[in-house]
Every structure is written in structure tokens, then in C-alpha cells.
Amino acid sequence: MIAIHPLTGMPEINAGDDLATLLREGLEAPGLWPVQANDVLVVTQKILSKAEGRMVDLDEVEPSPEALALAETTRKDARLVELVLRESSAVVRAVPHVLITRHRLGHVMANSGIDRSNIGPGGSERALLLPIDPDRSAAGLSRALAGESGIAPAVVISDSFGRPWRHGVVGVAIGAAGLPALVDRRGEQDRDGRRLEVTQIALADQIATAAALATGEGAEGIPAVLIRGLPLPDGDAPAAALVRPLQEDLFR
Template structure:
């Protein structure tokens, strides 16, 4: 068993109203990639937001009193802090150099997922407004062009509680179950699994981030090929919203 990670090289810088499906198909063709059923496209959330024109002009923001107060505490600019507040439904934790919020989507992450990297100075990109919908539209458009059955995962790089470093996680998905519920299956010793659920979309996003990179690699699209469970997990309706744990079950926010 093996899985391949194929980075799409020389993707042009994405701008508003670009047709991402055509860009991806064209770059893959130029690279000599022949699509296969079961290919999983992992794409960085930044270029989704760029193509959708979802930018924040930080220089145009007038911070309020709360943003100014939080900026002093975190060391972030008041303009960025105002943007974070605008894209959050709840502040989870504030420290000397960080803020963790629950985004309007329901994700728990630093800075509401707003990214100032790989974008022009003075601008930032928030998370896509409707990432599951964006993933679904992109998947359908690419499938129409290539005649193969795919999955699309929109990834972001986020930190994790109690652990250093950041990993790729799925914030949008279409075409594959994001969670694999294995409850009731038998382990190597004949015992039934009681609670095991696998965050499949997060694992795929994390694997793709190994070659996607975070700096100037310029490889925001990665094809994961050979995932043997694609057939049993393919699902046109599942999305990354399924990965969000309801607050009432969150032991750390009770």
C-alpha cells in the first residue's frame, strides 16, 4: 500500500475571479499529470479566498475601543485585531502575544484564521466564507472537465492545544467523508472498537502540507493519490463542518 503526494508546480498567482478549476486542470496537464478516479485535491485556503475576492484591506479599518485594548495586550496591530473581531463569534483565550477565537464558521483557531502571509503588504485573507460550498463547487467543476471522480479538501495551517507547532487541517471538504466512524469494528485482539472516529480529512490535509509548505514554496495545490479507502468513504454531502465539536461537548469550554 502506498500514497503519493503530487504537488502542482508553477500555478500562477491567483487573483479575484480566477477560475481555479481551469487553472488546476491546465497546470496538471502541463505537468503531465493524468487524473485518476479517487484523486484527492488538497488546496490552500488562501487561494480560495483570493479567487473569491475575499480580501481585507487592513489600512482601511478603523479599530474600535475593544480592538485597541486587545492590540495592546497581544502586540498585534489594532487594525488586524478589529478584523479578527469582525470574523469571530466568540473570544476563547487571549494571551500576551496571541488570541484564539471561534470563527463565524465555528472553527477554533488563532486570529480567526486571518492570514497575512502570501498576500500584498497591508492586506490579509480571511478564511473562505463558505468553505464546504467552495470545495463542492470546485470539485464539480474539475470533475466536469476531466471526467473522473474526485474529492477536494480546503486546508488551513493551525496550531493545536497542548502541542507545539502547526499542522494542516481541513476547513472545507467535498467528495469524501471527513470523519470515518469505526465504532463496532474489531481490533487485532478481537475486541470491538467503542468510540473510534478518524478525522480523515484532517489527516489528508496534514499529509499534503508536508510538500505544500508555508513560505515561498509556491505549491498551494497537492494531489493525494492512492488513498485505498476512498471508495468506501466517498460521499458528495459530507463537509468539514462535520469535524466541529459542538460546544456543549467541549470539556475545555464548559
């Protein structure tokens, strides 16, 4: 049976904190330590970014002319728009109250993933950027959380994305280690013997969305969950494997 265990009671995370140690303590409190084979630890992007010092004081941001023009179009804070541009490789859509970009990591998302909610005291004049390399961070946490038996949990770094043509946000994986983020089932046969031609499973995204049922999107205060009992396929592919290459973008 698949079980989702929220890690409650974790402290506010600050830049430079030893996140692996804090997560281990969060696992120990409810008796989830040591980790078991096929355990998946889902860590929200927010606490990883905080620990890695990705907080920016907006008062220290000087908007460029491009940011000022986009801020007028989108009716957003020009300082925030400047950060969005610095974190992106392209602007996909800019209309009042909406700024969609292609993040430097390849994700197409609102505001380059920059967040101003649930970032701790003084958040009104600060903004939190995505981690520099979420896949590398996931791998580091996985290694650091290997128990005495040598078993390391798979780690998924989760964030919340909106989706084209759908209302609402869902959890997605922006970092992953210890599991195949994308499972390619092309070439297998279905129950009727038909060959699967296009089926690829976004496993890490599915795990991130399952975890979001516990972490929530508001004031729940649950920054990580452990998923236990999920049979994981063999292999190890990072979350970067989930990003569709530009040459395959059919909507440009």
C-alpha cells in the same frame, strides 16, 4: 502506493480568477489530467480565499473600542484585531502576542485564521480572510474538475493550525467534498474482537497534513497537490463534521 504530486508553476491568484481552470492547467502540466477515481485534490485556503476576493485593505478598517482594548492586551495591530473580531463568534484567549478565537465556522484558531504572509504584492498592509463557506467551495471545485469521463476528484481545502499542548502547526481541512471528512469506526472490532467505542478518523485532516509535506509553510510556492493511490471509504461528509460541538467542549 500513495503518491503526493505537487502542482508547480501556478500563477499568482487574484480576486475573480477561475480557480478551477487554473487548477486543471496545473494538473495538465505534469500529466495528472484527467483525474482518476479516488484522486484527492488538496487546495490551500490561501489561493481559494484570494480567488473569492477575501483580501482586505487594513487602511480601510476602523477599529472598534473592543478591538482597541484587545489590541493593547495582545500588542497586535488594532485593525487586524477588528477583523479577527468580525470573523469570530467568541474570544477564547487573549494575552500578549496571542489571540485565540472561535471562528464563525466553529474552528478554534489563532487570529480567526486571518493571514498576512504569502498573500502577494502589497501584503504588508493587507490581510486575507478565510473563505465564506469552504465546504461549498470544495464541492464547486470538485464538480468543475470532473473529467470527460465524469470522474470528479475529491477536494480538500487545507489550512495550518497550531494545537493545544503541542508546538508547531499541522495541516487541517476546513473544507471537503467527495469523501467522508470524518470516518466513524465505532462499533467495528479490532484484531482481538474488542468493539471500538470512540474511534473516529479525521480523514480529511490526515490528507491535509500529508499534502502540507509538499505545500510547505514558507516560500515553497506550491498552492495545491494531488494525492493519488489512496483508497477512499464510501460516503461524503463535509469538513464541518470535524468541528466538535460546543456542548462537547470539555475545556471551557
